[in-house]
Amino acid sequence: MLQEQLQLVQRSSYYMEIQRLDDQHHISDSQMWSLIDQQRLQSLMNKATDYVRLFLTYMKLLHEEIISCRGKLADFITKYDQGLLDIGVAASMQQKLQETNHYIDNFLKRLNCDFTDLDLQTSLFPSTSRISMSQIRISVIVKWPVIFDRSKSHVTSNSVYLSWEIAKQKWDESVQQFVIDVKSLHPNTSERGQFKCTSLSYSIVVSDLMPDRYYEFSVKRADAANLVYGWWSDTMTLKTSDVSKREQNVPL
Numbered sequence: 001m002l003q004e005q006l007q008l009v010q011r012s013s014y015y016m017e018i019q020r021l022d023d024q025h026h027i028s029d030s031q032m033w034s035l036i037d038q039q040r041l042q043s044l045m046n047k048a049t050d051y052v053r054l055f056l057t058y059m060k061l062l063h064e065e066i067i068s069c070r071g072k073l074a075d076f077i078t079k080y081d082q083g084l085l086d087i088g089v090a091a092s093m094q095q096k097l098q099e100t101n102h103y104i105d106n107f108l109k110r111l112n113c114d115f116t117d118l119d120l121q122t123s124l125f126p127s128t129s130r131i132s133m134s135q136i137r138i139s140v141i142v143k144w145p146v147i148f149d150r151s152k153s154h155v156t157s158n159s160v161y162l163s164w165e166i167a168k169q170k171w172d173e174s175v176q177q178f179v180i181d182v183k184s185l186h187p188n189t190s191e192r193g194q195f196k197c198t199s200l201s202y203s204i205v206v207s208d209l210m211p212d213r214y215y216e217f218s219v220k221r222a223d224a225a226n227l228v229y230g231w232w233s234d235t236m237t238l239k240t241s242d243v244s245k246r247e248q249n250v251p252l
Contacts, residue, residue, distance in 0.1 A: 002104070006063045008167055011145040013221060013230030014052045016045060018124075019137045032136075036124045044124065045228055048140050052229040062106060069100035140228060144168050146178065146219050147234050152203075157211040157241040163203040164219050164234070175200060177222040182206055185214040185237070198222065212242040 020032060124138075144167040152163040162180065180197040187193035191210050209215060220233035 011232040013143045014228050016226045017141050040124050048228040157243045158209050159207045179222050181218045183216040214239050
């Protein structure tokens, strides 16, 4: 279970979010973004990327420590059953058990990776701007990975139906754009070896494929300007139907 949870946060995408805390200047979000100094913003984006990488490294090390502690506890139980323990070892293992529980609690709490306000040393806005840093909140939000629903995919001789979902969510009402990368694993000169499709829904029909071919499909959210970290995309391989075999099975 912990391994699956770690994998989720490693495969998630992380975005910078800038929110206004008040609207006393009646400035729209687009106007606010246009007032931001782009060089300072890029510096903050780099800082946020480092922050996320540090978080993921910490979670990985924490998970490794939990696995190590569990191994020592399992060894302790085996020796206990064999009557090979003394009082000192038992006391040490009691402390190790407490440490393990502490690591697990810490791991589970940090899974709700809600990055609060980033520690800013400089303002994102020029000194002449009507907006001050006290009027905005800057944070890094997490979006769970996009995963193919493999049970719903099906193929024909020249098309593939693909469906996907957001991990840990039954449905997301917000409008999102997804990018589907299509790659022929054995292309020839008469077909497209690799191309991309986009979708605003959670499914797509990829057409104009060649029969009896293996294709690799991957899906992810479309890149956004406020993306600070997110490299993973779900991938699966499907084979289109063989037309000749289908024709052979047609009864005369």
